[in-house]
Amino acid sequence: MYQPPHFIETDETVLRALIEAHPLGLLISASGGDVLANPVPFLVSVRDGVTTLRAHLSKANPQWSHIGDGASVLVVFQGSDSYVTPSWYQSKAEHGKVVPTWNYAMVQARGTATVHETPEWLRPQVSELTDRHEADRPAAWKVEDAPEAFVAAQLRGIVGIEIAVAQLTGKWKVSQNRPEADRRGVHAGLTGENNDDMAGLVGHYGGLQDT
Known part of the structure; x- marks a missing residue:
């Protein structure tokens, strides 16, 4: 992921919080020149200092056999996002040298995957995800x-995926690179459009303490 320094988020507590708030991750794997990607709801936890992602796939989904035990995978979690119009920038009136952009918060998790097929692993995962x-x-x-009997039959139709995360990467592109007056304009514009989540991120990461 392209990472300009001012957009990097390294706090793993913040990164895990985004995963918990937006648990539908895009599971991506590559094997033999083929790339597969599927949206899957994940659970995230920390065990013995290692961040772990758990999910399940239908046995009819070829990705689980595509992964295999010990395969490297990438999971992408998308948080809040928003189009940003240059009309919100004070610098538009000053010199006009502005363009539209898109703000977003994203986490990418890389690690090794293990496949689980036993009901002893699958049932707790399904129950925790449901609860x-x-x-x-x-x-x-x-x-x-x-x-x-119905539950047992359903469990036979799925496989579990457990990912030991080796790297969590966060990118919070929320107007930090703009002058303060532009950041305030973006915050006001997003607030006016009732996009409170992104407005909050712009205010927090943009240092707008009085917003």
């Missing part, structure tokens, strides 16, 4: 709500 996304619902659904 996480059902937690705030008034009538939270649990895996145990489905008939046991």
